[in-house]
Amino acid sequence: MFLCLTAILRKQWVNREKLAYPIVQIPLLITAQSGTIFRNRLLWIGFGLAAGINLFNGIQFFFPTLPVIPVQKYDLNIYFSQKPWNTMGSTPLRFHPYLIGFAFILPFDLLFSCVFFYLMKKVQLLLGSATGIVTLTGYPFLGEQGAGALFALLVIACWSGRKHFKTVLYHVIRPNPAEESAEPISYRTMVVILCFGLLLPMLFCLRSGMSFWVFAIFITIYLAIVVGLTRMRDELGPPIHAIGYATPQDLMISMLGTRRLRPGNLTLLSLMNWLSGVSYASFRTHPMPEQMESFKLAERSGIQNRTMLIVLILASIVGIGSSLILCPYTIYKEGVAAGSEQIHAGGAETYNFLSSWLVNPKPADKVAITVLGLTFALNLGIIFFRSRLAWFPLSPAGYVIGVAPGTTDIIWFPMVIALVLKWLILWYGGVGVYKQGLPFFIGLVLGEALLGCFWPILSLVLRSTVYNWI
Numbered sequence: 435m436f437l438c439l440t441a442i443l444r445k446q447w448v449n450r451e452k453l454a455y456p457i458v459q460i461p462l463l464i465t466a467q468s469g470t471i472f473r474n475r476l477l478w479i480g481f482g483l484a485a486g487i488n489l490f491n492g493i494q495f496f497f498p499t500l501p502v503i504p505v506q507k508y509d510l511n512i513y514f515s516q517k518p519w520n521t522m523g524s525t526p527l528r529f530h531p532y533l534i535g536f537a538f539i540l541p542f543d544l545l546f547s548c549v550f551f552y553l554m555k556k557v558q559l560l561l562g563s564a565t566g567i568v569t570l571t572g573y574p575f576l577g578e579q580g581a582g583a584l585f586a587l588l589v590i591a592c593w594s595g596r597k598h599f600k601t602v603l604y605h606v607i608r609p610n611p612a613e614e615s616a617e618p619i620s621y622r623t624m625v626v627i628l629c630f631g632l633l634l635p636m637l638f639c640l641r642s643g644m645s646f647w648v649f650a651i652f653i654t655i656y657l658a659i660v661v662g663l664t665r666m667r668d669e670l671g672p673p674i675h676a677i678g679y680a681t682p683q684d685l686m687i688s689m690l691g692t693r694r695l696r697p698g699n700l701t702l703l704s705l706m707n708w709l710s711g712v713s714y715a716s717f718r719t720h721p722m723p724e725q726m727e728s729f730k731l732a733e734r735s736g737i738q739n740r741t742m743l744i745v746l747i748l749a750s751i752v753g754i755g756s757s758l759i760l761c762p763y764t765i766y767k768e769g770v771a772a773g774s775e776q777i778h779a780g781g782a783e784t785y786n787f788l789s790s791w792l793v794n795p796k797p798a799d800k801v802a803i804t805v806l807g808l809t810f811a812l813n814l815g816i817i818f819f820r821s822r823l824a825w826f827p828l829s830p831a832g833y834v835i836g837v838a839p840g841t842t843d844i845i846w847f848p849m850v851i852a853l854v855l856k857w858l859i860l861w862y863g864g865v866g867v868y869k870q871g872l873p874f875f876i877g878l879v880l881g882e883a884l885l886g887c888f889w890p891i892l893s894l895v896l897r898s899t900v901y902n903w904i
Contacts, residue, residue: 435631437746438624439661440725441617444739446598447668448730455730456539456671460876462734471873480877484531488885492901505529518563522556527847530903532886535878537845537852542860544670545853547832552846555837575805576837577680578688581659582809583833587669588662590817618729618743643698648686655682656709660720666831667723668730683707683787685806691798692791704788721750809833 447453463471471477487503494500510525537545558574567573592599605614605621614620632653639649659682683703692700709720725746732742813830820826835842852875859868886903893900 435628436660436720436722437725437743437750438628438631439657440664440722440729441619441624441739441743442602442621442628443595443661443664444726444729445617446595447665447726448733450598451594453668453730454541454671455668455727456541457536457667458727458730458734459539460879461731463873463876464880465735471876474873476871477873477877477880480531480535480874481881482877484535484878484881485885486881487531488882488901488903491903492885492889495901505531518560521559521563523559524843525556526843528844529851530848530882531878532882533845533848534852534855535875535882537849538856538875539872540671540849540852542853542856543827543829544832545849545856546827547829548835548842548849549846549853550828551833551836552842553836572799572802575802576839577684578802578806579809579837580834581680581685582806583813583830583837584659584662584666585806586810586813586817587665587830587834588658590814591662591665616739618739639702642702644702645696645699648695648699648703651686652682652703652706655685660722663720664722664726666834668726670829670831681707687791687796688799688802688806692795693797697792700791701788704784704791707784707787 487505490500491503491505494502506526506528508527510527511520511523514520514522514525555574555576562573572578602621602625606625609620609622611620635653636646636649640646659680683706686695686703695703728742728746729739731737732739813833816826816828816830816833820829856868859871863871882903889900889903
Protein backbone atom coordinates (compact mmCIF):
# COMPACT_ATOMS: atom_id res chain seq x y z
CA MET A 435 0.00 0.00 0.00
CA PHE A 436 2.76 2.42 0.92
CA LEU A 437 4.70 1.67 -2.26
CA CYS A 438 1.60 2.32 -4.35
CA LEU A 439 0.86 5.58 -2.55
CA THR A 440 4.48 6.62 -3.00
CA ALA A 441 4.40 5.75 -6.72
CA ILE A 442 1.17 7.72 -7.21
CA LEU A 443 2.59 10.83 -5.51
CA ARG A 444 6.10 10.50 -6.96
CA LYS A 445 5.67 12.52 -10.15
CA GLN A 446 3.95 15.41 -8.39
CA TRP A 447 6.42 15.69 -5.51
CA VAL A 448 9.65 14.75 -7.30
CA ASN A 449 9.28 16.10 -10.84
CA ARG A 450 6.68 18.87 -10.68
CA GLU A 451 6.95 20.50 -7.26
CA LYS A 452 10.63 19.51 -6.95
CA LEU A 453 10.60 19.32 -3.17
CA ALA A 454 13.90 19.86 -1.37
CA TYR A 455 14.57 16.37 0.11
CA PRO A 456 17.39 17.72 2.33
CA ILE A 457 18.38 14.34 3.80
CA VAL A 458 19.24 12.84 0.39
CA GLN A 459 22.13 15.30 0.07
CA ILE A 460 24.38 13.10 2.19
CA PRO A 461 23.97 9.80 0.26
CA LEU A 462 24.17 11.69 -3.04
CA LEU A 463 27.46 13.33 -2.10
CA ILE A 464 29.16 10.26 -0.65
CA THR A 465 28.11 8.00 -3.55
CA ALA A 466 29.00 10.43 -6.34
CA GLN A 467 31.23 8.77 -8.96
CA SER A 468 33.74 11.59 -8.79
CA GLY A 469 34.42 10.92 -5.10
CA THR A 470 35.62 14.50 -4.65
CA ILE A 471 34.07 14.85 -1.21
CA PHE A 472 36.44 12.22 0.18
CA ARG A 473 39.37 14.38 -0.91
CA ASN A 474 38.01 17.30 1.09
CA ARG A 475 40.00 18.01 4.26
CA LEU A 476 37.01 19.51 6.04
CA LEU A 477 35.14 16.21 5.70
CA TRP A 478 37.92 14.33 7.48
CA ILE A 479 38.29 17.02 10.14
CA GLY A 480 34.58 16.70 10.96
CA PHE A 481 34.81 12.90 10.76
CA GLY A 482 37.82 12.78 13.09
CA LEU A 483 36.22 15.19 15.58
CA ALA A 484 32.94 13.26 15.83
CA ALA A 485 34.55 9.80 15.79
CA GLY A 486 37.17 10.90 18.31
CA ILE A 487 34.58 12.17 20.79
CA ASN A 488 32.54 9.00 20.46
CA LEU A 489 35.58 6.73 20.75
CA PHE A 490 36.94 8.58 23.79
CA ASN A 491 33.60 8.40 25.62
CA GLY A 492 33.35 4.71 24.72
CA ILE A 493 36.76 4.04 26.27
CA GLN A 494 35.80 6.12 29.31
CA PHE A 495 32.85 3.77 29.86
CA PHE A 496 35.33 0.95 30.56
CA PHE A 497 37.77 3.19 32.47
CA PRO A 498 35.64 5.55 34.61
CA THR A 499 38.71 7.31 36.02
CA LEU A 500 39.13 9.05 32.68
CA PRO A 501 37.28 12.35 32.10
CA VAL A 502 34.19 12.31 29.90
CA ILE A 503 33.33 14.67 27.06
CA PRO A 504 29.82 15.81 28.12
CA VAL A 505 27.77 15.42 24.94
CA GLN A 506 24.68 14.22 26.85
CA LYS A 507 25.24 15.24 30.45
CA TYR A 508 23.40 18.49 31.12
CA ASP A 509 19.71 19.18 31.66
CA LEU A 510 18.18 22.56 32.46
CA ASN A 511 15.55 21.01 34.71
CA ILE A 512 18.01 21.07 37.63
CA TYR A 513 17.71 24.88 37.58
CA PHE A 514 13.90 24.88 37.39
CA SER A 515 12.82 22.76 40.36
CA GLN A 516 10.20 25.12 41.81
CA LYS A 517 6.65 25.76 40.66
CA PRO A 518 5.58 26.79 38.08
CA TRP A 519 8.95 26.24 36.34
CA ASN A 520 9.17 22.52 37.14
CA THR A 521 6.18 21.79 34.90
CA MET A 522 8.38 22.39 31.84
CA GLY A 523 9.93 18.98 32.44
CA SER A 524 13.18 17.72 31.00
CA THR A 525 15.08 20.19 28.82
CA PRO A 526 18.35 18.42 27.99
CA LEU A 527 21.35 20.13 26.43
CA ARG A 528 22.78 17.60 23.96
CA PHE A 529 25.95 18.18 21.94
CA HIS A 530 25.88 15.13 19.67
CA PRO A 531 28.01 15.92 16.58
CA TYR A 532 25.82 13.87 14.25
CA LEU A 533 22.70 15.77 15.36
CA ILE A 534 24.44 19.08 14.75
CA GLY A 535 25.57 17.86 11.33
CA PHE A 536 22.11 16.64 10.38
CA ALA A 537 20.48 19.83 11.58
CA PHE A 538 22.93 21.96 9.59
CA ILE A 539 21.73 20.55 6.25
CA LEU A 540 18.07 21.22 7.07
CA PRO A 541 16.41 24.39 5.72
CA PHE A 542 16.89 27.50 7.84
CA ASP A 543 13.16 28.08 8.33
CA LEU A 544 12.64 24.50 9.58
CA LEU A 545 15.41 24.88 12.15
CA PHE A 546 13.99 28.17 13.38
CA SER A 547 10.43 26.80 13.45
CA CYS A 548 11.39 23.68 15.41
CA VAL A 549 13.18 25.72 18.07
CA PHE A 550 10.47 28.39 18.17
CA PHE A 551 7.59 25.93 18.62
CA TYR A 552 9.58 23.81 21.07
CA LEU A 553 10.03 26.87 23.27
CA MET A 554 6.37 27.73 22.71
CA LYS A 555 5.47 24.28 24.09
CA LYS A 556 7.53 24.97 27.21
CA VAL A 557 5.79 28.33 27.62
CA GLN A 558 2.40 26.61 27.36
CA LEU A 559 3.39 24.21 30.15
CA LEU A 560 4.70 27.10 32.26
CA LEU A 561 1.60 29.26 31.80
CA GLY A 562 -0.64 26.26 32.36
CA SER A 563 0.91 25.68 35.77
CA ALA A 564 0.90 29.38 36.66
CA THR A 565 -2.79 29.79 35.79
CA GLY A 566 -3.99 26.41 37.02
CA ILE A 567 -5.32 25.14 33.69
CA VAL A 568 -2.63 22.47 33.65
CA THR A 569 -5.10 20.43 35.71
CA LEU A 570 -7.36 20.22 32.63
CA THR A 571 -7.22 16.63 31.36
CA GLY A 572 -5.01 16.44 28.30
CA TYR A 573 -3.52 19.93 28.58
CA PRO A 574 -1.69 21.25 26.58
CA PHE A 575 -3.06 18.80 23.95
CA LEU A 576 0.28 18.42 22.20
CA GLY A 577 -0.91 15.48 20.11
CA GLU A 578 -3.92 17.41 18.83
CA GLN A 579 -1.74 20.44 18.09
CA GLY A 580 0.69 18.33 16.10
CA ALA A 581 -2.11 16.58 14.23
CA GLY A 582 -3.79 19.88 13.36
CA ALA A 583 -0.54 21.25 11.91
CA LEU A 584 0.09 18.04 9.99
CA PHE A 585 -3.41 17.96 8.50
CA ALA A 586 -3.00 21.57 7.36
CA LEU A 587 0.23 20.63 5.58
CA LEU A 588 -1.52 17.65 3.96
CA VAL A 589 -4.55 19.64 2.80
CA ILE A 590 -2.38 22.22 1.06
CA ALA A 591 -0.29 19.46 -0.54
CA CYS A 592 -3.44 17.80 -1.88
CA TRP A 593 -4.73 21.13 -3.19
CA SER A 594 -1.41 21.80 -4.94
CA GLY A 595 -1.54 18.36 -6.58
CA ARG A 596 -5.21 18.40 -7.61
CA LYS A 597 -4.36 18.47 -11.34
CA HIS A 598 -2.03 15.50 -10.90
CA PHE A 599 -4.72 13.50 -9.12
CA LYS A 600 -7.14 14.22 -11.96
CA THR A 601 -4.52 12.89 -14.39
CA VAL A 602 -4.04 9.76 -12.31
CA LEU A 603 -7.79 9.15 -12.26
CA TYR A 604 -7.96 9.65 -16.04
CA HIS A 605 -5.16 7.12 -16.61
CA VAL A 606 -6.86 4.63 -14.30
CA ILE A 607 -9.94 4.77 -16.52
CA ARG A 608 -8.03 5.05 -19.79
CA PRO A 609 -4.41 3.83 -19.47
CA ASN A 610 -1.83 5.43 -21.74
CA PRO A 611 1.42 3.39 -21.75
CA ALA A 612 3.30 6.10 -23.67
CA GLU A 613 2.60 8.80 -21.06
CA GLU A 614 3.17 6.39 -18.16
CA SER A 615 6.46 4.97 -19.40
CA ALA A 616 8.49 6.82 -16.77
CA GLU A 617 6.33 5.53 -13.90
CA PRO A 618 7.38 2.48 -11.83
CA ILE A 619 4.13 0.74 -12.83
CA SER A 620 0.93 1.93 -14.49
CA TYR A 621 -1.49 4.05 -12.48
CA ARG A 622 -4.24 1.47 -12.93
CA THR A 623 -2.00 -1.24 -11.44
CA MET A 624 -1.09 1.04 -8.54
CA VAL A 625 -4.73 1.74 -7.71
CA VAL A 626 -5.74 -1.93 -8.03
CA ILE A 627 -2.95 -3.06 -5.68
CA LEU A 628 -3.77 -0.23 -3.27
CA CYS A 629 -7.45 -1.23 -3.16
CA PHE A 630 -6.51 -4.88 -2.68
CA GLY A 631 -4.14 -3.87 0.11
CA LEU A 632 -6.97 -1.96 1.80
CA LEU A 633 -9.35 -4.87 1.35
CA LEU A 634 -7.20 -7.36 3.29
CA PRO A 635 -7.00 -5.43 6.61
CA MET A 636 -10.65 -4.44 6.22
CA LEU A 637 -11.74 -8.10 5.93
CA PHE A 638 -9.50 -9.04 8.84
CA CYS A 639 -10.98 -6.31 11.05
CA LEU A 640 -14.57 -6.99 10.01
CA ARG A 641 -14.21 -10.74 10.61
CA SER A 642 -12.67 -9.96 14.02
CA GLY A 643 -15.69 -7.89 15.06
CA MET A 644 -14.88 -4.31 14.08
CA SER A 645 -17.66 -2.21 12.57
CA PHE A 646 -17.15 -1.06 9.00
CA TRP A 647 -17.60 2.63 9.84
CA VAL A 648 -14.98 2.38 12.60
CA PHE A 649 -12.47 0.79 10.20
CA ALA A 650 -13.21 3.47 7.58
CA ILE A 651 -12.52 6.29 10.04
CA PHE A 652 -9.42 4.57 11.42
CA ILE A 653 -7.77 3.86 8.05
CA THR A 654 -8.62 7.34 6.72
CA ILE A 655 -6.98 9.07 9.69
CA TYR A 656 -4.04 6.68 9.59
CA LEU A 657 -3.30 7.19 5.89
CA ALA A 658 -3.75 10.95 6.27
CA ILE A 659 -1.13 10.98 9.02
CA VAL A 660 1.44 8.86 7.17
CA VAL A 661 1.06 10.77 3.88
CA GLY A 662 1.29 14.05 5.80
CA LEU A 663 4.46 12.90 7.56
CA THR A 664 5.93 11.87 4.21
CA ARG A 665 5.19 15.32 2.78
CA MET A 666 6.75 16.94 5.84
CA ARG A 667 9.92 14.86 5.51
CA ASP A 668 10.28 15.38 1.76
CA GLU A 669 9.60 19.09 1.82
CA LEU A 670 11.71 20.12 4.80
CA GLY A 671 13.66 17.03 5.84
CA PRO A 672 13.14 16.43 9.58
CA PRO A 673 14.67 13.03 10.45
CA ILE A 674 11.98 12.23 13.04
CA HIS A 675 8.29 11.42 12.60
CA ALA A 676 6.85 12.09 16.02
CA ILE A 677 3.59 14.01 16.40
CA GLY A 678 3.01 13.37 20.07
CA TYR A 679 0.22 11.23 21.48
CA ALA A 680 -2.02 11.57 18.42
CA THR A 681 -2.63 8.10 17.08
CA PRO A 682 -5.77 7.47 15.01
CA GLN A 683 -7.18 5.72 18.08
CA ASP A 684 -6.65 8.78 20.28
CA LEU A 685 -8.24 11.11 17.75
CA MET A 686 -11.23 8.79 17.29
CA ILE A 687 -11.82 8.58 21.04
CA SER A 688 -11.54 12.36 21.33
CA MET A 689 -14.14 12.73 18.57
CA LEU A 690 -16.54 9.94 19.57
CA GLY A 691 -15.80 8.79 23.10
CA THR A 692 -15.37 5.16 24.14
CA ARG A 693 -19.03 4.28 24.75
CA ARG A 694 -20.04 4.96 21.16
CA LEU A 695 -17.21 2.77 19.86
CA ARG A 696 -18.19 -0.23 22.08
CA PRO A 697 -15.79 -2.89 23.53
CA GLY A 698 -15.40 -4.96 20.35
CA ASN A 699 -14.20 -1.99 18.32
CA LEU A 700 -11.98 -0.76 21.17
CA THR A 701 -10.31 -4.18 21.38
CA LEU A 702 -9.45 -4.19 17.67
CA LEU A 703 -8.32 -0.57 17.81
CA SER A 704 -5.95 -1.36 20.67
CA LEU A 705 -4.47 -4.25 18.67
CA MET A 706 -3.73 -1.76 15.85
CA ASN A 707 -1.49 0.20 18.22
CA TRP A 708 1.71 -1.16 16.64
CA LEU A 709 0.95 0.69 13.39
CA SER A 710 1.62 4.07 14.97
CA GLY A 711 5.08 3.13 16.22
CA VAL A 712 3.96 2.70 19.85
CA SER A 713 5.77 5.27 22.00
CA TYR A 714 5.03 8.93 21.34
CA ALA A 715 3.14 8.01 18.15
CA SER A 716 6.43 8.27 16.27
CA PHE A 717 5.19 6.27 13.26
CA ARG A 718 8.56 4.57 12.88
CA THR A 719 6.88 1.58 11.26
CA HIS A 720 5.83 3.27 8.05
CA PRO A 721 8.39 3.45 5.23
CA MET A 722 6.88 6.08 2.93
CA PRO A 723 9.47 8.85 3.60
CA GLU A 724 12.35 6.50 2.75
CA GLN A 725 10.52 5.17 -0.31
CA MET A 726 9.91 8.67 -1.66
CA GLU A 727 13.52 9.65 -0.97
CA SER A 728 14.60 6.54 -2.87
CA PHE A 729 12.69 7.71 -5.94
CA LYS A 730 14.32 11.13 -5.54
CA LEU A 731 17.73 9.44 -5.44
CA ALA A 732 16.77 7.52 -8.57
CA GLU A 733 15.83 10.74 -10.34
CA ARG A 734 19.07 12.48 -9.34
CA SER A 735 21.32 9.53 -10.19
CA GLY A 736 19.66 8.41 -13.44
CA ILE A 737 18.26 5.11 -12.15
CA GLN A 738 15.00 3.99 -13.74
CA ASN A 739 11.97 4.23 -11.47
CA ARG A 740 10.97 0.65 -12.24
CA THR A 741 14.41 -0.55 -11.16
CA MET A 742 14.11 1.39 -7.92
CA LEU A 743 10.67 -0.12 -7.32
CA ILE A 744 12.11 -3.63 -7.66
CA VAL A 745 14.92 -2.73 -5.26
CA LEU A 746 12.42 -1.39 -2.71
CA ILE A 747 10.30 -4.55 -2.98
CA LEU A 748 13.37 -6.75 -2.44
CA ALA A 749 14.48 -4.60 0.50
CA SER A 750 11.02 -4.94 2.06
CA ILE A 751 11.05 -8.70 1.66
CA VAL A 752 14.52 -9.03 3.19
CA GLY A 753 13.78 -6.56 5.98
CA ILE A 754 10.44 -8.03 6.99
CA GLY A 755 11.62 -11.63 6.63
CA SER A 756 14.81 -11.15 8.63
CA SER A 757 13.03 -9.24 11.42
CA LEU A 758 10.37 -11.95 11.73
CA ILE A 759 13.19 -14.42 12.29
CA LEU A 760 15.66 -12.40 14.38
CA CYS A 761 13.23 -10.56 16.63
CA PRO A 762 11.50 -13.64 18.14
CA TYR A 763 14.84 -15.44 18.34
CA THR A 764 16.38 -12.58 20.32
CA ILE A 765 13.36 -12.31 22.60
CA TYR A 766 13.32 -16.01 23.46
CA LYS A 767 17.09 -16.20 23.89
CA GLU A 768 17.77 -12.95 25.75
CA GLY A 769 14.36 -12.09 27.25
CA VAL A 770 11.80 -9.52 26.23
CA ALA A 771 13.32 -6.52 28.01
CA ALA A 772 16.82 -7.22 26.67
CA GLY A 773 15.74 -8.46 23.27
CA SER A 774 13.21 -5.89 22.18
CA GLU A 775 12.41 -2.87 24.29
CA GLN A 776 9.94 -1.55 21.71
CA ILE A 777 7.98 -4.82 21.60
CA HIS A 778 7.92 -4.92 25.39
CA ALA A 779 6.65 -1.33 25.56
CA GLY A 780 4.24 -1.97 22.70
CA GLY A 781 2.57 -4.90 24.43
CA ALA A 782 2.27 -3.01 27.70
CA GLU A 783 0.87 0.12 26.06
CA THR A 784 -1.57 -1.82 23.92
CA TYR A 785 -3.31 -3.57 26.79
CA ASN A 786 -2.98 -0.69 29.23
CA PHE A 787 -4.82 1.51 26.75
CA LEU A 788 -7.53 -1.10 26.27
CA SER A 789 -7.91 -1.58 30.02
CA SER A 790 -8.27 2.15 30.62
CA TRP A 791 -10.85 2.49 27.82
CA LEU A 792 -12.98 -0.38 29.18
CA VAL A 793 -12.65 0.30 32.91
CA ASN A 794 -12.84 4.12 32.74
CA PRO A 795 -15.00 5.07 29.74
CA LYS A 796 -14.20 8.45 28.23
CA PRO A 797 -16.69 10.89 26.72
CA ALA A 798 -15.95 12.80 23.53
CA ASP A 799 -13.32 15.46 24.24
CA LYS A 800 -14.69 18.64 22.71
CA VAL A 801 -11.80 20.72 24.03
CA ALA A 802 -9.21 18.48 22.34
CA ILE A 803 -11.04 18.56 19.01
CA THR A 804 -11.40 22.35 19.30
CA VAL A 805 -7.64 22.65 19.86
CA LEU A 806 -7.05 20.46 16.78
CA GLY A 807 -9.33 22.64 14.68
CA LEU A 808 -7.78 25.90 15.88
CA THR A 809 -4.27 24.57 15.24
CA PHE A 810 -5.36 23.45 11.78
CA ALA A 811 -6.64 26.97 11.02
CA LEU A 812 -3.53 28.58 12.52
CA ASN A 813 -1.23 26.52 10.32
CA LEU A 814 -3.29 27.28 7.22
CA GLY A 815 -2.55 30.90 8.08
CA ILE A 816 1.16 30.11 8.46
CA ILE A 817 1.16 28.46 5.02
CA PHE A 818 -0.63 31.49 3.57
CA PHE A 819 1.99 33.88 4.95
CA ARG A 820 4.80 31.59 3.72
CA SER A 821 3.39 31.79 0.21
CA ARG A 822 3.12 35.60 0.34
CA LEU A 823 6.20 36.60 2.36
CA ALA A 824 9.55 35.14 1.35
CA TRP A 825 11.10 36.05 4.70
CA PHE A 826 8.39 34.42 6.85
CA PRO A 827 10.35 32.01 9.09
CA LEU A 828 7.63 29.70 10.50
CA SER A 829 6.61 26.34 9.08
CA PRO A 830 3.86 23.81 9.90
CA ALA A 831 6.48 21.05 9.82
CA GLY A 832 8.37 22.88 12.55
CA TYR A 833 5.14 23.09 14.53
CA VAL A 834 4.63 19.31 14.29
CA ILE A 835 8.17 18.54 15.42
CA GLY A 836 8.43 21.33 17.99
CA VAL A 837 5.42 20.27 20.07
CA ALA A 838 6.17 16.53 19.89
CA PRO A 839 7.11 15.14 23.33
CA GLY A 840 10.23 13.11 23.94
CA THR A 841 12.25 13.18 20.74
CA THR A 842 12.34 16.96 20.28
CA ASP A 843 13.85 17.32 23.76
CA ILE A 844 16.92 15.49 22.46
CA ILE A 845 17.38 17.37 19.20
CA TRP A 846 16.33 20.93 20.08
CA PHE A 847 19.70 22.16 21.35
CA PRO A 848 21.75 20.71 18.45
CA MET A 849 19.23 22.54 16.23
CA VAL A 850 19.98 25.77 18.11
CA ILE A 851 23.71 25.27 17.58
CA ALA A 852 23.22 24.48 13.87
CA LEU A 853 20.86 27.45 13.49
CA VAL A 854 23.40 29.88 14.94
CA LEU A 855 26.28 28.43 12.92
CA LYS A 856 24.26 28.48 9.71
CA TRP A 857 23.16 32.06 10.28
CA LEU A 858 26.71 33.23 10.99
CA ILE A 859 28.14 31.44 7.95
CA LEU A 860 25.46 32.75 5.58
CA TRP A 861 25.53 36.27 7.01
CA TYR A 862 29.30 36.76 6.97
CA GLY A 863 30.44 34.31 4.31
CA GLY A 864 27.49 33.86 1.96
CA VAL A 865 26.33 30.81 0.05
CA GLY A 866 29.82 30.08 -1.26
CA VAL A 867 31.31 29.67 2.21
CA TYR A 868 28.27 27.62 3.24
CA LYS A 869 28.87 25.15 0.40
CA GLN A 870 32.56 24.99 1.21
CA GLY A 871 31.84 24.22 4.88
CA LEU A 872 29.12 21.63 4.22
CA PRO A 873 31.57 18.67 4.03
CA PHE A 874 32.66 19.37 7.62
CA PHE A 875 29.11 18.81 8.90
CA ILE A 876 28.66 15.74 6.72
CA GLY A 877 31.84 14.45 8.33
CA LEU A 878 30.26 14.95 11.75
CA VAL A 879 27.36 12.73 10.71
CA LEU A 880 29.54 10.03 9.18
CA GLY A 881 32.05 9.98 12.04
CA GLU A 882 29.59 9.46 14.87
CA ALA A 883 27.35 7.17 12.82
CA LEU A 884 30.27 4.85 12.01
CA LEU A 885 31.42 4.62 15.63
CA GLY A 886 27.79 4.30 16.69
CA CYS A 887 27.60 1.06 14.69
CA PHE A 888 30.79 -0.20 16.32
CA TRP A 889 29.52 -0.22 19.91
CA PRO A 890 26.50 -2.54 19.41
CA ILE A 891 28.73 -4.98 17.52
CA LEU A 892 31.24 -4.85 20.37
CA SER A 893 28.48 -5.55 22.90
CA LEU A 894 27.57 -8.72 20.99
CA VAL A 895 31.19 -9.84 21.00
CA LEU A 896 31.83 -9.05 24.69
CA ARG A 897 28.32 -10.06 25.79
CA SER A 898 28.19 -7.02 28.08
CA THR A 899 26.93 -3.45 28.24
CA VAL A 900 28.93 -0.85 26.33
CA TYR A 901 28.79 2.90 25.81
CA ASN A 902 25.32 4.14 24.85
CA TRP A 903 26.00 7.07 22.56
CA ILE A 904 22.40 7.93 21.67
